[in-house]
Amino acid sequence: MSRRAAALLVLPAIAVLAVFVAAMALTGLTSFAADAGRWSVKHYVRLVSDSHYLGYLWRSFRIAAYCTPITLLLGYPVALVMATASSGVRLGLTLLLVVQFFTSYVIRAYALMLVLGNNGVVNRALLALGVVDQPLTLMYNEFGVAVSLVLLPMPFMVFPIYSVLKNVEPNLEAAATSLGADRLRVFWHVTFPLTLPGVVAGVVLVFLFDLTAYIMPGLLGGGYFDMVANVIYDQAMEVRDQSFAAAISMVLLVATLAVLYLTTRWGARYAEPPRE
């Protein structure tokens, strides 16, 4: 292929990237816009000096930080089963995850309400069994949002791990077993390290999904557990303070990029095979 043809093929990607960068640049500029066409850092000063708004950033990072490992703990075994089970089981699990993935977030949120709500399956069962005499508050708080942020991004965790797992050379595990390692040691010292690229990809995707969640905290938080995306929306659309919304967005973007950088550095260190 000539260099010219290669350059032409890259052009659409460059165009998409340019639109994305331009949007980010405009958001950045908006965050410094002050009254009467002047520039100012006042929106950033307001953000960092107000514990109320910083609190939304903190709670978003906190919930993403603990929901992501839980999703990993629950998702890894699913990926493992998919990679080792019969084609029928694999197809069934894939279908379940794909259907979940393509179902609207709003519908999934209402489905979770049917499980966690005051009249939900869990509370009805607990009341019927006499475990509680009042419905437990499983929603409209951090718990309800956390449950949704563990369950909903599950496909983002399972599929990257599965794609790596299915390519793990079975002879390596067989060799470890033949050398006397039990199944747990084989998994921990052979299988898991080989799947780290998939784990890192899944962790990054789920962390970003959780960090920027909007619909789930909006519906399952019931107004008591808004996250940073909800605040950005409210400031931009309802309060109509686009500059402050842009400032929160830029801080979120920088913090996210920092986390992404650290995660990929960590992933690169552990996921690459040791060199001779």
Place this chain on the structure above:
Amino acid sequence: MSNACRRVMFVVLAMVLTLALGLAPRPAAAQTEIVLMTWGGAFHDAFQAVKADIEKAADVKLTFVTQTGAAGGLSRLEAQKANPQVDLWTSIVSTADAGLKSGVVEPLPVAQIPNLKSVPDYLVTPAGTAIWSSLRGIFYRADKVPFEIKTWEDLWDARLKGLVSTSFILDKGNFLIMASLISGGSERDIDKGFERVKALKPNLALFYKTDSESIKFLQAGEAGVAGWGILPNVYKLLGPGSQYRFVVPAKPQFMAPIPISLVKGRPNRAAALRVIDAILAPAVQEKLVENLGSVPANRTAKAPAKIRDFVPPLDNVYKVDWGYVNTHFAEWESRWNREIQTR
């Protein structure tokens, strides 16, 4: 096949094609397309029901685009300011005013809309004319609430502990303004409203941001009462045998005029004005409000019989100073989140 044969077939084919094109019905001169941005759900359905009437009267092709909320619609208009894609826009008064200020809406040329003579002056502003007025009240489930709700003050009844949902964002803080009014304040004395809503906290189950959320929470049984209800959205759920009730408390009463605004910078301005006029025609008005359970803007049109069953005489409708609210909304929103929307 010989060359001569091919030539004959080619000529025959060309003749058939020419004949077909000649006989094909010619498209009528393209009608002017007018794009109306409005809400989805009940509002879209109501407009759809009068679409043909409006198209006929205004001689246009009417197309609807959906907005998730009035504020979302305004943001879209602002994003399209250099090249607007919408001719007409329905919203709420405070947002229409903001649209006029930001230059996406042009002042309404009242003289060019004949049916405006039948619309009361207070429903017409430079930002647009009301096309109907939508009642606000309390929407609740009779099977969840142990008594009949009649007044705003009933929301504070201890028997409603953990059953009430409400909203600050919806209708730009109108629930807070109501709380202030029943405590002797107003939008200009909002501290009284905050104190009153703080006292409601034991009864509050959750907060919603959109009217559709308010209905879904009630339907799912997560709340028994939507403390700030919008009648058009729930109108079709009411009636004999229904477990849902809608109350318009006698004092203070809130009725939101729904303005239609003329978007600035579109080529078919005259056609858009004809559409506004067609919407204000009495027959179209009556069809619209029949589907929405609302009060027509045209005084010669009749309100639907069904709302007369539960709507008291509308002689205490409070007129909110939305200009004042707009300038203080950011401060109220921040305070609401800190003082009310916390456990």
